Amino acid sequence: MAVAQPTKPVETVETVAIRFVGDSGDGMQITGSQFTTSSALGGNDLATLPDFPAEIRAPAGTLYGVSGFQINFSSTDIYTPGDTLQALVAMNPAALKINLGDLETGGILIVNSDAFVPSNLKLAGYAENPLEDGSLHQYRLFTIPMTTLTREAVAKLELKTKDADRCKNMFALGLVSWLYDRPVEPTLEWFQEKWGKTDPKVAEANTLAFKAGYFFGETAEAFPAQYRVEKAKLAPGVYRKVRGNEATALGMIAAAARAGKPLFYGSYPITPASDILHELSRHKNFDVKTFQAEDEIAAMCAAIGAAYGGAFAATGTSGPGMALKTEAIGLAVMLELPMVIVNVQRGGPSTGLPTKTEQADLLQAVWGRNGECPVAVIAAQSPPDCFMAAYEAFQIAVKYMTPVILLTDGYLGNGAEPWRIPNVEDLPPIEVRHATDPATFQPYLRDEKLARPWAIPGTPGLAHRIGGLEKKDVTGEVCYDPANHQLMCELRARKVAGIVESLPEQTVMGPDSGELLVVSWGGTYGAVRTAVERAQRRGLSVAHAHLRYLNPFPRNLGTLLRSYKKILVPELNLGQLKMVLRAHYLVDAHGYGKIQGRPFTVAEVFAAIEKMIAESRL
């Protein structure tokens, strides 16, 4: 595609947050995702927030059928998908209605005017057409008949109207690509890759629509200027964009591969965790076996079987599925077999808000089992970080012969950010030693880390039986002796507590003592960090500790918490980490809970920080 030299003025901006919104059938996810790819390849830092309804394809034009994809791209380091939007692309009235509130005053608003017909307006609950009644005057409104223009663009292919109309999202993508001066090649190549062979006509139609949109921007009088977001000054290295679930899958593959072990992943589909299963099942050539189980209990139990067999075993799910796995996690604790259990948290309780994000499964992970049943828990902080978090989860699991729960969430799982691809050689080695010597083998003879040996079927002379009944220390035989039970409960607890020896100390961003420490965990990292940075720039005495290790906590955490006058724990729940910190360290941690199916905005966290500091000065 010959992209003409800019004929309109180009304005450089630091950061842009844009959201594409439309019907669930309008292809907004794919549009956003492709815009992300080209922004990433264009060298920006970025973060995304896909947001889709629980219905697959709700009737067209309805408010509950609206699907959206937000991306924040920047020439500086950013950590969130953006609080308010600089631009909004709305494909129909319902989408406009729901999303307009997030567009900043003076922001760019691009709408497909063809969709603003009476029936759609009615479905969206508009009495008047907002494009005509002046109600949008505080935005820079561009009403473009995208459907009509797309039909014209693809006319020569003589598609059915329905098929032609399907390309209008690519018209929008083209237009926005022009507007923000994105590279076009990645998108054009992607059309070829995706449909070039299987359906060249579709590839062609999308190409035409995309170009039409691009040229429309360039040509039409409507747009006075083009915006440019310079490349971000990221650390040197090779980058790609990665979604959290993808990164989790890659982290597991990498861990198994580095240990020279096969990977087994048993899972039952559930939003937003299914993509881990999907991703892994594509990589069968990596000694990866995926098993879609009949339910979450079977998935967990299959992982136990596979772990007993010597595989790097994992299972993944979301909240309700986690609840179902609870009993079997107890068995894994008794068997002291290594495995990773991923919970991509979503809105609860019960079915809750299944396609939305939340962090309300922490207490379940740490304390939600019958009996004294300690499990290691770690949490990822960004989509790319899911890679190392999954990798580390396996490191811990194998080193300590224990199940490890890895908490991510819907925002991390579906969101994408640039990822500096690690060198395989730089990944910490994972060493696995299976027991082989019949002369010394005892199923529950522990090493200095209190880990028991991992002996796998087929090893001559090591046949042994283990189970969920309490076991005798060292021999592992069934044992009802009272004192032995106490000993074993304590040994299991000490083993997991002892993982702390392998963990780095907790670091803080900011002063190492002072007025306020903001403590966060998991997917809120970006928003909290950005808010704390903002507060620091405003001269507030505030630091940020983001926890990766939730059970056990890093050894210096207590001291650290006590180094600040106040502690604020912003979480996407009603105060779960807060509870655990209070219980462990008797510090008066205050919670700031948001439970709306959405990530924090930076402004929200910042306001909470300001408020807390103001109060403490009263």
Next chain:
Amino acid sequence: MAVAQPTKPVETVETVAIRFVGDSGDGMQITGSQFTTSSALGGNDLATLPDFPAEIRAPAGTLYGVSGFQINFSSTDIYTPGDTLQALVAMNPAALKINLGDLETGGILIVNSDAFVPSNLKLAGYAENPLEDGSLHQYRLFTIPMTTLTREAVAKLELKTKDADRCKNMFALGLVSWLYDRPVEPTLEWFQEKWGKTDPKVAEANTLAFKAGYFFGETAEAFPAQYRVEKAKLAPGVYRKVRGNEATALGMIAAAARAGKPLFYGSYPITPASDILHELSRHKNFDVKTFQAEDEIAAMCAAIGAAYGGAFAATGTSGPGMALKTEAIGLAVMLELPMVIVNVQRGGPSTGLPTKTEQADLLQAVWGRNGECPVAVIAAQSPPDCFMAAYEAFQIAVKYMTPVILLTDGYLGNGAEPWRIPNVEDLPPIEVRHATDPATFQPYLRDEKLARPWAIPGTPGLAHRIGGLEKKDVTGEVCYDPANHQLMCELRARKVAGIVESLPEQTVMGPDSGELLVVSWGGTYGAVRTAVERAQRRGLSVAHAHLRYLNPFPRNLGTLLRSYKKILVPELNLGQLKMVLRAHYLVDAHGYGKIQGRPFTVAEVFAAIEKMIAESRL
């Protein structure tokens, strides 16, 4: 039975703890249970501790096949089955081996010498026959060939040897009944009730064996004296003995009956909860429907269906079953339907020690679900108290339209104590108002307690649909609105927190401030109370708060905790209530954890109290 006037001296004692031990096939549970009945009818206060293996009837003579039943009976108030034994009846070497350590020096030791044959001695790991090697010299040993004497006693019935030998436990019972001057009629009547009609020969054989034992005591030179434990000075009223599981069942029946509602109990068998199902299924004439479900998930879900249908619905299980119910409890929380979920806790984690007691499911009950999922939690403190605890659980459930978890444990469930039978009219009324008015009905329109209306199928004009997806405030329609989700999560939390308005303030036994507060919950009540009383008698500044309400806590608990210098929380776990108290009140509660499948002894708790006070004086 003509019981002769005492021909031997009678010595009066205050309290006796005796344990019957033998093979799992020896009928020790029935022996102990019948001895309990006659002691109860004899007017003593008492407490029992049955203890049986996970195997049904392990091969005879093995150590792991030993079954035991302990009873503590007294002329004064007692709260525990006793720390050390004044008497031990051992039917074989294995039973002797395992239990001897609990017999106090100088205690009475009665053994069935016929069972001390080489094969049994070997199975029990005795190199020498302890009856002969003088090793038992510090006890008052009575070796009695019970098998032989029983055979002789029933000889005229010409039973098979096997059947004759089955009666030897009744010989033992007769002997001990004489020794402790128990009334014999209840036992003789019980033989008739149990077998009189179905198997009169068995009734006759047991009667003969029992009498033989009794007369043996009376006649034989061996026993120099008889012991008498006077009637206890209990509060006036009509008493019976009751086991905890039985009391739980009766409490539920009473609650439903008082409300004029049917009771539905869905359950899957699991030790030690099965007896609740067994008990309830005997009372079909009380508008009680029991449903043995295919698993715990189905049991919980069936309770949900029954509650929706308007029944007083309940389910019961133990730890691993509780884990399985977790997901469905989340649904019940979303549906805001009233129901009671009983967890008769046992040794964990996983299958753990399935026939032993423990208190390690508290965190699971309070915090063990996905999402923000508040559930009311209460715990019973003694076998008879299970009655009122179950009754109250239903009161709360119906008043607040919420699931309520009732925690009991294996010790409470299987143990028995005298119960002052309440007058039906004195039971607090339970009022149920089902919605009926279509003009005002809204499924989630809350009353002042934040409870929603309970409208049941068949009510004209009130048809409504509810489910596990987040619901719109008031209307209950499916709703993905972010602010509504936060509102609903908070409303659910506030509703459960608001139960505090219906709860009495927490009381303490002892001074209302001072050096040490001992905080306990559930089945440890008796041991802890007795230990604190002992400490108080020794002049220590210590009080006891036993918590019945675990979520929410009574409103004055925080103030109360802060009124003491130190807080000790003895629990049959590794510190669960301790964690919750610390988290809620930021008090430096110390734990004293025992996790051995056994209740506390008074001495253990007393020692912990002494130690804590000594430390605080350092």
Next chain:
Amino acid sequence: MATTVENMAAREWKPADYASDQDVRWCPGCGDYAILAQAKKALAAAGVEPDRITWVSGIGCSSRFPYYVSTYGIHGIHGRAPAIATGLKIARPDITVWVATGDGDGLSIGGNHFMHAMRRNADIKIVLFNNRIYGLTKGQISPTSEKGKRTVSTPYGSVEPPIHPVSAALGCGATFVARTVDMNVKHLGEVLERAARHKGTAFVEIYQNCNIFNDGAFKYASDKAERDEHTLVLEQGKPMLFGVDKKKGIRMTANMQPEIVTLGENGVTVADVVVHDERADNPGIAFMLSQMAYPDFPEPIGVFRAVELPTYESLLEEQIAAVRAKKGPGDLAQLLRGNDTWEVA
């Protein structure tokens, strides 16, 4: 939410009376719409008023069903609808209970409750929307998906043999088992009505098109041009004939295997063709039919089995009545006292 209360008693019910005020949120073109329409008709025909019905479901596209009818309803959790329904039916035998489920909901995670519902024979109607795919979670294989199927979770093809829902239901002892097709609306309506009238657990498998993730999965059975060749309409007491002109039939070979024969060829007459008996004591032949699968055989639709056995809840009620007759209605004070009491003054 509330419907008006006018002349509830003894009125005639129309399908529209079962329509809720909620927008139906299935994808345009989804087979679920046809099922909803015919279910409303069947309820009307069976004459049960909306306020005396409860629909229970699990999770899945199909499990949204309760929102779209004006009856009482519980949108439960994944796989557990039969258990919820059983509890409700036991507690309230007077309420008509229907279950809407999917091939994943009912046969994957919910397999255990399916199994025991079939066996127990409580009077609940279970309608399984079989689209051979997970719709709501966007297109993974389900237990009824064909071997070799490529989906997001099986990009190289599934290696699992599918389960036959009708076989499974028969295997677990169901008293009423039927199959029908979303697009064959008349047949669908009739089968649902038969289910509505059955006393006991009624299981109906419906071939349902998911036009988003598994479009055309049942084309052979729903497409008017094909369906006569590939489906065998079961009719009580009638020989098993199929094909456009009903010239083909099912005969048993000497070693008791089904085979396709053509009337008039090789001396075959209608007398050679097996006669369908949904009331057969031993459901062996019904099972044989349930195992016949496209493309080798026509797939039977209609009622495979329909036998009357006492329902779970009726037996329970009888038992309660008997206990009551013997022991009286239950005296709470007496119960609390038990057998052995003593008095302290």
Next chain:
Amino acid sequence: MATTVENMAAREWKPADYASDQDVRWCPGCGDYAILAQAKKALAAAGVEPDRITWVSGIGCSSRFPYYVSTYGIHGIHGRAPAIATGLKIARPDITVWVATGDGDGLSIGGNHFMHAMRRNADIKIVLFNNRIYGLTKGQISPTSEKGKRTVSTPYGSVEPPIHPVSAALGCGATFVARTVDMNVKHLGEVLERAARHKGTAFVEIYQNCNIFNDGAFKYASDKAERDEHTLVLEQGKPMLFGVDKKKGIRMTANMQPEIVTLGENGVTVADVVVHDERADNPGIAFMLSQMAYPDFPEPIGVFRAVELPTYESLLEEQIAAVRAKKGPGDLAQLLRGNDTWEVA
């Protein structure tokens, strides 16, 4: 715990080689002892060395089995053994995997995993100890308990129709399904050996006497005086004859129902009697057999069905091999890079 490592390779295995050093803790007289003895024989006969076998179980008396053999073993949680076994078998196709389960463990709480194990056809052997009772929890009804049974949980009699394990297994698509009796040790041993040799999921129901809680439940099938009249020993290719002198047989009526006939009476000859075919394509007749129940019919024992189909894990291994052949063994660095990268210098 550890067994000694001597001449592991290519030696002959004796039943004693499979005995563990643990005391067997079942009740004296329990039918489980006979099963244990015959299982050891079958393993020896199949020639798999102990160190290459894993026994997996759930919870129940029967599920204590793994402790009593010298192989690898997992005593799991209630009902989940098939799921654990499936994970193990997928991860380790080289290991022989057996499951021991009970009627409650396998068919009540574990029904879902049972169902999907039958369908998937991984190469695992599932032995179900059916004593028609919950042994370990002291005597409640199980899903195979007879209607009317009085137990601690059903003091007035059960109102539930029992499930037929063989029917359920066939209904879910099992490739190998058999039934045998604890006291019929020779038959038991043979059936277990057949199961051991089958490639794919093998399901064996064993009538097992729980002499503590359900003594004599299968007397009709195990008592030497009765069993010939009440069981029908299935033999491949043989007519279905039974009775002390093998004079009775099973014939199909005109409307395809099984009936008992006597050779020599009313002109009945052995040619009228159905011939057993465990390899039949359509398992309709096997299913019919599985529904025949005492006292109306003799209960078939032996192999109902045995067909060879590719196993789950072999198809998966093939798929992996094919992907590898096409894509190469997998280059981790390449995988991490993905398709679209950019460099920051």
